[in-house]
Amino acid sequence: MAKIYLKNINKSYDNKAVLKNINIVINEGQLTVLLGPSGSGKTTMLHGIAGMVDFEEGDIFFGDQLMNHVSIDKRNAVLVDQNLLLFPHMTVESNIAFGLKMRRVNKSVIKEKVNELIRLLELEGHEKKFPNELSGGQMQRVAIARALAIEPEVLLLDEPFSKLDIMLRKNMQEFVRALQQKLNITLIMVTHDQEEALSMADQVALLLDGEIKQYTTPNEIYEKPVSKEVADFFGVRNYFEGKISGGEFHSHLGRFSTNLPNCEKITFMFRPEQIGFGEKQKDSIEGIVKRRVYSGDKVVYTIDVRDFHIHVSSFIYKEFNIGDKVYLQANFDKAVYFI
Amino acid sequence: MRKKIKPYIMLIPVMIFILGIFIAGIVSGLLQSFGYFPAIGLNTITVQYYKDILSSPSFLKALRFSFCTSFISSLIAVVLGVLFSYLLLYNQRRKRGPLVNIYKVPIIVPHTIAALLIFILFTQSGWIARLMYQLGFIEDMQSFKPMIFDRQGLGVIMAYVWKGLPFITLVTFEILRSVENKYAKIAANLGANHFQVFRYILFPLIFPTTASGFIIIFAFSFGAFEIPYLLGPSTPKALPILSYIHYNSVNLADRPYAMVINMCIALCAFITVGLYVLTFQFIKKYNNQ
Amino acid sequence: MKVKWIIKYIILTVLLFPLLMMIGWSVSSAWPWPSLIPQGFTLRAYSYVLEPTTGVFKILVDSMILSIVVTAITLLVSIPAARAIAFYDFKGKSVVKVLILLPLIVPMLTVAMGIHLRFIRLGLANTFWGVVLIHVIPGIPYGVKILLNVFELNGNKIETQARILGASPLQVIRYVTLPLITPGLIIAGSIIYIASFSQYFITFLIGGGRIVTYAMFLFPFVESGDRTMASALSIVFILSITLVLFITEKIVGNFYEKSSRYYV
Numbered sequence: 001m002a003k004i005y006l007k008n009i010n011k012s013y014d015n016k017a018v019l020k021n022i023n024i025v026i027n028e029g030q031l032t033v034l035l036g037p038s039g040s041g042k043t044t045m046l047h048g049i050a051g052m053v054d055f056e057e058g059d060i061f062f063g064d065q066l067m068n069h070v071s072i073d074k075r076n077a078v079l080v081d082q083n084l085l086l087f088p089h090m091t092v093e094s095n096i097a098f099g100l101k102m103r104r105v106n107k108s109v110i111k112e113k114v115n116e117l118i119r120l121l122e123l124e125g126h127e128k129k130f131p132n133e134l135s136g137g138q139m140q141r142v143a144i145a146r147a148l149a150i151e152p153e154v155l156l157l158d159e160p161f162s163k164l165d166i167m168l169r170k171n172m173q174e175f176v177r178a179l180q181q182k183l184n185i186t187l188i189m190v191t192h193d194q195e196e197a198l199s200m201a202d203q204v205a206l207l208l209d210g211e212i213k214q215y216t217t218p219n220e221i222y223e224k225p226v227s228k229e230v231a232d233f234f235g236v237r238n239y240f241e242g243k244i245s246g247g248e249f250h251s252h253l254g255r256f257s258t259n260l261p262n263c264e265k266i267t268f269m270f271r272p273e274q275i276g277f278g279e280k281q282k283d284s285i286e287g288i289v290k291r292r293v294y295s296g297d298k299v300v301y302t303i304d305v306r307d308f309h310i311h312v313s314s315f316i317y318k319e320f321n322i323g324d325k326v327y328l329q330a331n332f333d334k335a336v337y338f339i
Numbered sequence: 340m341r342k343k344i345k346p347y348i349m350l351i352p353v354m355i356f357i358l359g360i361f362i363a364g365i366v367s368g369l370l371q372s373f374g375y376f377p378a379i380g381l382n383t384i385t386v387q388y389y390k391d392i393l394s395s396p397s398f399l400k401a402l403r404f405s406f407c408t409s410f411i412s413s414l415i416a417v418v419l420g421v422l423f424s425y426l427l428l429y430n431q432r433r434k435r436g437p438l439v440n441i442y443k444v445p446i447i448v449p450h451t452i453a454a455l456l457i458f459i460l461f462t463q464s465g466w467i468a469r470l471m472y473q474l475g476f477i478e479d480m481q482s483f484k485p486m487i488f489d490r491q492g493l494g495v496i497m498a499y500v501w502k503g504l505p506f507i508t509l510v511t512f513e514i515l516r517s518v519e520n521k522y523a524k525i526a527a528n529l530g531a532n533h534f535q536v537f538r539y540i541l542f543p544l545i546f547p548t549t550a551s552g553f554i555i556i557f558a559f560s561f562g563a564f565e566i567p568y569l570l571g572p573s574t575p576k577a578l579p580i581l582s583y584i585h586y587n588s589v590n591l592a593d594r595p596y597a598m599v600i601n602m603c604i605a606l607c608a609f610i611t612v613g614l615y616v617l618t619f620q621f622i623k624k625y626n627n628q
Numbered sequence: 629m630k631v632k633w634i635i636k637y638i639i640l641t642v643l644l645f646p647l648l649m650m651i652g653w654s655v656s657s658a659w660p661w662p663s664l665i666p667q668g669f670t671l672r673a674y675s676y677v678l679e680p681t682t683g684v685f686k687i688l689v690d691s692m693i694l695s696i697v698v699t700a701i702t703l704l705v706s707i708p709a710a711r712a713i714a715f716y717d718f719k720g721k722s723v724v725k726v727l728i729l730l731p732l733i734v735p736m737l738t739v740a741m742g743i744h745l746r747f748i749r750l751g752l753a754n755t756f757w758g759v760v761l762i763h764v765i766p767g768i769p770y771g772v773k774i775l776l777n778v779f780e781l782n783g784n785k786i787e788t789q790a791r792i793l794g795a796s797p798l799q800v801i802r803y804v805t806l807p808l809i810t811p812g813l814i815i816a817g818s819i820i821y822i823a824s825f826s827q828y829f830i831t832f833l834i835g836g837g838r839i840v841t842y843a844m845f846l847f848p849f850v851e852s853g854d855r856t857m858a859s860a861l862s863i864v865f866i867l868s869i870t871l872v873l874f875i876t877e878k879i880v881g882n883f884y885e886k887s888s889r890y891y892v
Contacts, residue, residue: 052524072527085525089543098539099529150530346716349708350724353768356705357727361739361765368742378745419639426636445643447869449826449843452862455850456646459653459859466649469662480661505643555732562735564829569850579737579829586741601738608733616726 003028003186004049004154009058011044018044020210022058026154026203029184031177033197036207037233042190045207046156049188051075062153073102078147082159084139086131092142093118093127099150117145120179137168144176148183155180157189161196173200194234198222206230224336231269231336237311238270240330249332253305256283258332268335272300272313276329277320284327285310289320303328365605372598379591388595398600400575405561406607408492408577412499413557419500420507421549424515425537427508445505450498454569457498461486487570494570495577503556510552511545518544554611562604578604654859673860684845684861688868691842694756695824696872698763702820703813705764706771713772714779732769739765740830747834754836762834763827767820774819778812814880818873825869842868 009022018041026032034042047053049060051072060067067075078099086095094101096117100110118124121141131139140160147155160176161169177200180187191197197204198218205215214221214230225231228239242251244263249256260266278284287303287310300313303326312328320326370376374385392398423442445453460466468483477483487494518541526540560566567577576584578600586597653659654673656666677684712718713725731739740762744753752758790804791797828843835844842865849858 050528073530073532079528102530102535346712346718349712352705353709356764364739364743423639447822451850455858459649464661472662558733562737605734605738612733
């Protein structure tokens with residue numbers, strides 16, 4: 001079911017377009033991630049949904065209600081900023097109660113709601129503390145509780161975990177994902193971290209230069225990128241161009257058998273882990289190890305094949321040194337390709 | 340060892356002034372107020388001067404006058420100064436007008452000139468009286484209610500407000516702006532309207548700065564000579580003027596009286612220091628910027 | 629929205645209109661009751677101020693020199709003090725901090741009357757240097773506090789870095805410290821200069837009428853209600869302050885802009 005619908009959105013700052021003709025439908029009760037590098041317009045999009053910036057063109061719908069002219073304090077789309085921005089002069093309790101207090105909700109109702117959120121976000125014992133007495137993870141949870149208190153139509157998270165250290169980040173990612181599923185809320189999250197996006201999202205929208213390049217499930221976007229740009233973003237390093245005729249792929253790396261039909265121009269893409277080392281045989285590619293980068297669980301090699309570089313990552317048990325001659329195996333039948 | 344005494348060495352020059360002049364001045368005033376004034380042959384410590392002064396009606400009236408004019412003028416300056424700061428914020432957002440700097444002019448104008456300005460506007464032959472006359476509110480000069488040299492100290496209050504208001508705006512504006520930038524949108528996003536943003540977020544966050552601003556202008560006006568001398572009534576006199584009259588008396592034996600008054604002024608100042616320190620502890624509590 | 633706009637301009641008018649009136653008075657040859665605008669124009673008051681024979685201009689210049697000396701001394705004692713507080717932990721630090729801020733609160737009247745006798749004994753009363761010394765006191769809290777903020781903001785890592793790169797302590801001051809604290813020095817210096825230039829009572833007391841600063845010269849004109857002369861003197865007063873602030877900012881600003889190209 002459609003929850004939020006952005007229709008033909010355009011926005012520019014100082015004549016520079018930051019959002020170009022955005023059309024997207026956000027599903028109710030799902031976690032949608034807006035993924036993109038800094039400057040891609042994802043935060044602007046989020047702020048636009050919250051009502052913090054006005055889009056120049058286009059419409060925003062919550063359900064079937066047009067929200068363009070609903071002011072920020074009435075919109076009920078709450079943003080958790082990456083800086084959290086907890087009110088420093090208020091206790092944890094007062095921070096969480098803030099939105100309800102602004103709506104002049106009955107005190108006992110507020111109390112109840114705050115207690116519920118304190119439990120839900122595991123903040124027991126910190127009710128009377130001030131923000132500067134909390135740890136990073138606790139502050140994060142207070143910010144989320146404060147947003148959830150007013151039961152928003154949609155919860156918006158802007159790079160929520162970027163300031164946490166790696167262990168805490170993983171915990172918070174799982175925590176937020178579980179919370180979202182438990183409460184069945186609509187959540188839109190902005191991040192530049194593809195791993196975070198893929199592990200948390202129901203749907204991922206990849207934004208590059210103010211345009212949505214692909215909007216689908218994490219699985220799809222990783223396995224089946226629709227363009228080279230999308231593939232690049234998800235870490236594809238190797239592209240082989242050529243043509244197919246008579247069950248063979250012709251490229252300057254050599255000929256490889258395939259069961260694809262004939263075509264004049266085709267590009268195959270391989271992630272570094274999709275190419276393996278093997279013995280010399282019919283379809284193997286011969287090359288020389290040019291560089292190796294050790295990174296704990298794996299080694300990434302750059303292999304020179306004539307004047308062409310191929311990036312291959314391999315687990316530790318197979319080790320090569322610079323200058324070694326190696327044979328690479330690539331399975332063109334299973335590879336993703338663009339025509 | 341060298342490392343240990345280094346900060347003390349760096350503090351020597353400033354301490355020569357602070358201890359050698361500032362504290363020495365206060366201490367010798369304190370001694371004289373208790374009647375220890377060897378220069379004119381007074382060597383016995385006594386609280387008689389305090390008793391005399393604290394029971395004299397002219398002192399009590401002066402204390403009341405000084406306190407009222409300082410407190411009221413500081414309060415008005417703070418309220419209007421913060422309001423103006425807030426209004427400038429919205430001006431700022433649209434366009435960076437010259438407004439942002441022009442309001443600062445009174446800050447560089449000394450108190451003597453501030454007194455002159457109030458004088459020009461509010462004497463019985465002043466511009467305001469003329470305006471009232473032209474508009475037909477008054478018949479002649481004499482029917483204009485005197486607003487300077489008056490017993491309520493209206494002229495004194497106006498002069499201090501005129502000086503204090505832009506000072507308060509100056510000290511609050513930057514912090515108000517940064518607080519607004521940081522929290523106003525997020526508060527609105529949680530459902531706060533303009534008034535609520537000010538009431539619950541901006542005001543509490545700039546309160547410590549505002550309070551210390553209040554204390555500074557209050558303490559200053561409480562102990563300053565120029566404005567009440569130039570604009571105040573002949574009775575009651577402000578404390579600094581009363582003190583100077585005793586000090587300047589032909590009879591040197593009157594000096595301890597001046598010192599008693601000075602000590603009272605300083606005591607009030609120390610009470611405000613107490614408040615000042617409390618304010619800063621208050622800030623510390625949630626200073627996590 | 630409209631109300632906000634109106635209130636804003638009312639306050640601004642309240643702040644600036646009196647100054648306009650003063651300008652009017654300073655150039656009016658006649659402004660009798662009940663007219664709202666001056667009835668005659670003259671620059672006589674200004675020519676009196678600037679005429680060399682009247683000596684007013686000399687008082688102005690001497691006064692500026694006095695305040696510049698006060699500013700220089702105040703900054704010189706404030707810099708090491710601010711550094712000590714910013715970068716060292718020592719016993720009695722909080723006492724020192726309170727002591728330094730105290731002149732902001734304790735009226736100078738109390739201090740000046742208390743120290744007057746000692747100044748007379750030391751031969752400092754009624755002298756240039758006596759007045760300078762007493763003027764330094766109210767400037768200290770501003771000097772130290774502002775520079776302290778600057779030092780705390782910058783930290784001393786950059787200076788340590790310069791030492792690591794082989795700069796001598798003097799070179800560090802010349803090439804690193806000074807450029808870094810220049811904006812703070814301008815602000816603190818301006819405040820100290822204005823405060824000193826505006827002092828009336830303590831100058832009068834310690835200077836004993838012998839040291840006549842411009843603020844002291846102006847005072848009797850205001851006291852006697854001579855609106856034209858007092859206004860003209862006041863405007864020259866304000867202009868002189870503005871000029872000094874402008875020149876400092878220009879000179880130091882230029883230096884800073886040039887150096888900041890290398891240091892920022």
